[in-house]
Amino acid sequence: MAAGPPYGPVTEAFVDALRLAVGAEHVRTDDEARATYGADALKKGHPADVVVWPADTAEVAAVLRLCTAHRVPVVPRGAGTGYTGGAVPSFGGVVLALQRLDRILEIDERNLLAVAECHVVTGDLQRAVEAVGLFYPPDPASLPTSTIGGNVAECAGGPRAFKYGVTKRYILGLEAVLPSGEIIHTGGKSVKNVVGYDLTQLLVGSEGTLAVITRVTVRLVPLPPTQVTLRATFTTIRAAVDAVTNLIRARVVPSALELIDGDSLEAVATNLGTRALAPEGTGALLLLEVDGLPETVAEEGRRVEQACREAGATEVLVAHDQATREELWRVRRALSLSLRVLAPMKVNHDVVVPKGRVPELFDLIDRLRAASPGVRIPCFGHVGDGNIHVNMMLDPADPVALEAARVAERALFEGIVALEGSISGEHGIGFSKLPFVPLELSRIEIDLQRRIKAAFDPLNILNPGKMFPE
Ligand SMILES: Cc1cc2nc3c(=O)[nH]c(=O)nc-3n(C[C@H](O)[C@H](O)[C@H](O)COP(=O)(O)OP(=O)(O)OC[C@H]3O[C@@H](n4cnc5c(N)ncnc54)[C@H](O)[C@@H]3O)c2cc1C
Structure with a gap:
C-alpha cells in the first residue's frame, strides 16, 4: 500500500535545495505564486508551499528526488485548465510547474508522428502539424491553452472524438519521471509494441498520480482536405437526439457531433454580446462537422442534412468557408465559460x-x-x-x-x-469527484488501483489525495 500523510515539512533548507536544483529565479514561495498555483479551473483549492519551474527532464528528476528524500508532496501542473482540482495540492508541498518544457522537438512526416515536450499547448501542436499536411485530431475546447501533457494526464476528449477517438488513441510513447526521480520511456515510435504491460496507456489518464510526463510522442494522420460544418436547430432536445439516432442508423460518421441546449445558447449569446444564435424558439442545436475528400464530404453533408430534417430541424445552415466555420466553433468553445452569466x-x-x-x-x-x-x-x-x-x-x-x-x-x-x-x-x-468513485468502481477495483499507485509511488508523494478515496 502507498503510505499516506504525514508528510515532511517544507523547510528553508528544502527550498534552498530546490533553488540549487533549478536556479533561484525558478523557485517562488510568495503568496501570489502560492495562491495562483493553488487553484485550477475548478476554482477551489489549497495553496502550494512552493512553486518550481524546472527547465528540462533532468531538473524535473532532481526536484522529484528532493521531494522523495524529504517526503514532500509534489503536484505536476500543466496549464491549470482542469475541472476537478487535479493540479491543485491537497496537502501543500511543491507544485511542479512545467511551463519551460514547451518545445516541439520533432515532426516526423515519414513516420506520421510528432514528439513534443509536455507543456506544448495542444492548439500550437495542431497548427504546427497541419502546416505540413498532418493532423492531430483530439480537440478539447480548452485547446488554445491546455497542454499536451495535461491532455495525456486527463485523456482529454473533444468534439472530434466521435470519429477520431480521444487522446489515448494518439499516444505512441512517453518519457516520464517516477517519484523516485528515475526516468522511464514507454512505447516508442512504432505503431505496434506488445512487450510487457502497456505502461503508456496506464499513464494516459493517470492524472499526475503515477509519474510526471515530460515528453509525448503522438501519432498523426493525414489532414482531411475538406471540412464542412453544419448547424441544425430544433425546438426540443428530444428532436435533436432523434436526429443523432437517425445519423447513427444511417451509418454516417461526422467528425464532430455536438449538442447545445437552449439555456446554454442563451448564456453564450449574452456573454458574447451577439445577436440570437439560433431562430426564436430553439430548444436545442446540433453542431456537426464532416471531413474527408470533397466528394465524400458533399455526400455526407447531404445525408446529415436529411437526417436532421427528418427529425424536425427548423433550420440547417451549412458553413463551407473557414471564417463561418470558425464563427460556429467559437460559440461552442465559449460555452463553458459563458454559463456563469446564468x-x-x-x-x-x-x-x-x-x-x-x-x-x-x-x-x-x-x-x-x-x-x-x-x-x-x-x-x-x-x-x-x-x-x-x-x-x-x-x-x-x-x-x-x-x-x-x-x-x-x-x-x-x-x-x-x-x-x-x-x-x-x-x-x-x-x-x-472522489466521494462518487465507489458508485462506479468496486472495492476490489479500487484496491487494485491503490496497489498500482503504490508500485509507482510507494511514499504516496505524487499528487496525493486524487483519483480514488484514501
Ligand atoms: C474552457 C474549458 C474547456 C474545456 N474543454 C474540455 C474538453 O472539451 N475536453 C476535455 O477533455 N477537457 C476539457 N477541459 C478540461 C481541461 O482543459 C483538460 O482536462 C486538460 O487536459 C487539462 O490540461 P492542462 O494542461 O490545463 O492540465 P492541468 O489542469 O494543469 O492538469 C490536469 C491534471 O493533469 C496532471 N498533469 C498536468 N501535466 C502533467 C504532466 N506533464 N505529467 C503528469 N501529470 C500532469 C495534473 O497533475 C492534473 O492532475 C476544459 C477546461 C476548460 C477550462
Whole structure:
C-alpha cells in the first residue's frame, strides 16, 4: 500500500535545495505564486508551499528526488485548465510547474508522428502539424491553452472524438519521471509494441498520480482536405437526439457531433454580446462537422442534412468557408465559460452513457430539473459519444439551491451508473469527484488501483489525495 500523510515539512533548507536544483529565479514561495498555483479551473483549492519551474527532464528528476528524500508532496501542473482540482495540492508541498518544457522537438512526416515536450499547448501542436499536411485530431475546447501533457494526464476528449477517438488513441510513447526521480520511456515510435504491460496507456489518464510526463510522442494522420460544418436547430432536445439516432442508423460518421441546449445558447449569446444564435424558439442545436475528400464530404453533408430534417430541424445552415466555420466553433468553445452569466456558481459534470441510452440520460436530467429548486441545469456536449456536460448553476448564497444541487449531483451519478455509463468521460476525478468513485468502481477495483499507485509511488508523494478515496 502507498503510505499516506504525514508528510515532511517544507523547510528553508528544502527550498534552498530546490533553488540549487533549478536556479533561484525558478523557485517562488510568495503568496501570489502560492495562491495562483493553488487553484485550477475548478476554482477551489489549497495553496502550494512552493512553486518550481524546472527547465528540462533532468531538473524535473532532481526536484522529484528532493521531494522523495524529504517526503514532500509534489503536484505536476500543466496549464491549470482542469475541472476537478487535479493540479491543485491537497496537502501543500511543491507544485511542479512545467511551463519551460514547451518545445516541439520533432515532426516526423515519414513516420506520421510528432514528439513534443509536455507543456506544448495542444492548439500550437495542431497548427504546427497541419502546416505540413498532418493532423492531430483530439480537440478539447480548452485547446488554445491546455497542454499536451495535461491532455495525456486527463485523456482529454473533444468534439472530434466521435470519429477520431480521444487522446489515448494518439499516444505512441512517453518519457516520464517516477517519484523516485528515475526516468522511464514507454512505447516508442512504432505503431505496434506488445512487450510487457502497456505502461503508456496506464499513464494516459493517470492524472499526475503515477509519474510526471515530460515528453509525448503522438501519432498523426493525414489532414482531411475538406471540412464542412453544419448547424441544425430544433425546438426540443428530444428532436435533436432523434436526429443523432437517425445519423447513427444511417451509418454516417461526422467528425464532430455536438449538442447545445437552449439555456446554454442563451448564456453564450449574452456573454458574447451577439445577436440570437439560433431562430426564436430553439430548444436545442446540433453542431456537426464532416471531413474527408470533397466528394465524400458533399455526400455526407447531404445525408446529415436529411437526417436532421427528418427529425424536425427548423433550420440547417451549412458553413463551407473557414471564417463561418470558425464563427460556429467559437460559440461552442465559449460555452463553458459563458454559463456563469446564468448564476454565480457552476458545478460541472461530464457524464457519459452508451450512445443508445442518451434519450434516457435526458429523461434523467429532466427529472433532476423538476426536483431541484433554485438550480438551472444547462447541458451541452459530445452527444455522439453519449458524453454530456451537465452544469448545475446556482447562487451559493441560496441554501435551498445548494442543498438541491447536492442531492441532484448524487442522483445524477447514481442514475448514470444505472444507465451503464461513467461519472466522468473527460475531466477525471481530481479531488472534486472522489466521494462518487465507489458508485462506479468496486472495492476490489479500487484496491487494485491503490496497489498500482503504490508500485509507482510507494511514499504516496505524487499528487496525493486524487483519483480514488484514501
Ligand atoms: C474552457 C474549458 C474547456 C474545456 N474543454 C474540455 C474538453 O472539451 N475536453 C476535455 O477533455 N477537457 C476539457 N477541459 C478540461 C481541461 O482543459 C483538460 O482536462 C486538460 O487536459 C487539462 O490540461 P492542462 O494542461 O490545463 O492540465 P492541468 O489542469 O494543469 O492538469 C490536469 C491534471 O493533469 C496532471 N498533469 C498536468 N501535466 C502533467 C504532466 N506533464 N505529467 C503528469 N501529470 C500532469 C495534473 O497533475 C492534473 O492532475 C476544459 C477546461 C476548460 C477550462
